[in-house]
Amino acid sequence: MDKLTALCKAMITYDKGDPRRIHHFLKVHAFAAQIGREEGLDEKTLFLLEAAAYVHDIGIHEGERRFGRNDGQIQQELGPDEARPMLEELGFEKEDVDRICWLVAHHHSYGSIDGPDAQILAEADMLVNQYEDGAPLKQNEALYHRLYKTESGKRMFRELYFDTYEGIKK
Numbered sequence: 001m002d003k004l005t006a007l008c009k010a011m012i013t014y015d016k017g018d019p020r021r022i023h024h025f026l027k028v029h030a031f032a033a034q035i036g037r038e039e040g041l042d043e044k045t046l047f048l049l050e051a052a053a054y055v056h057d058i059g060i061h062e063g064e065r066r067f068g069r070n071d072g073q074i075q076q077e078l079g080p081d082e083a084r085p086m087l088e089e090l091g092f093e094k095e096d097v098d099r100i101c102w103l104v105a106h107h108h109s110y111g112s113i114d115g116p117d118a119q120i121l122a123e124a125d126m127l128v129n130q131y132e133d134g135a136p137l138k139q140n141e142a143l144y145h146r147l148y149k150t151e152s153g154k155r156m157f158r159e160l161y162f163d164t165y166e167g168i169k170k
């Protein structure tokens with residue numbers, strides 16, 4: 001089994017009993033991989049991005065268990081110590097583990113975005129969060145201008161949240 005497939009499997013097991021979290025990271029991974037491919041990322045950067053997308057919210061359960069909170073700050077603080085042993089166990093290279101853990105520790109810190117993996121992870125996460133949280137149009141417009149930089153991420157955000165579908169809606 002390749003490393004990304006094994007990591008996805010391990011994350012589903014890690015989050016067992018919590019389908020909301022499992023659906024979340026699977027969707028963030030799918031958007032991140034699609035944006036990364038459309039943007040033409042090199043193989044290594046795409047690999048790091050995909051791995052980070054699977055584990056980016058791994059700090060949530062520890063935050064809820066230990067501190068009764070699951071906000072972005074606690075995810076960033078607790079996530080790396082949860083992700084590191086999982087990645088090491090699955091045979092990820094040390095420098096890859098370090099970068100993936102850095103991405104986990106900064107995925108809500110837009111001021112520290114330092115590369116396309118960090119940028120696309122943040123874009124993919126918010127493509128999913130805005131839907132899951134039912135964010136209002138005004139908030140989406142502000143976020144679009146503040147965060148989105150890649151052409152494909154911007155296009156997807158517009159297509160999800162600014163275009164209208166006139167068919168039957170549930």
Ligand SMILES: [Fe+2]
Pocket residue numbers: 024028056057125
């Ligand atoms: Fe997330």
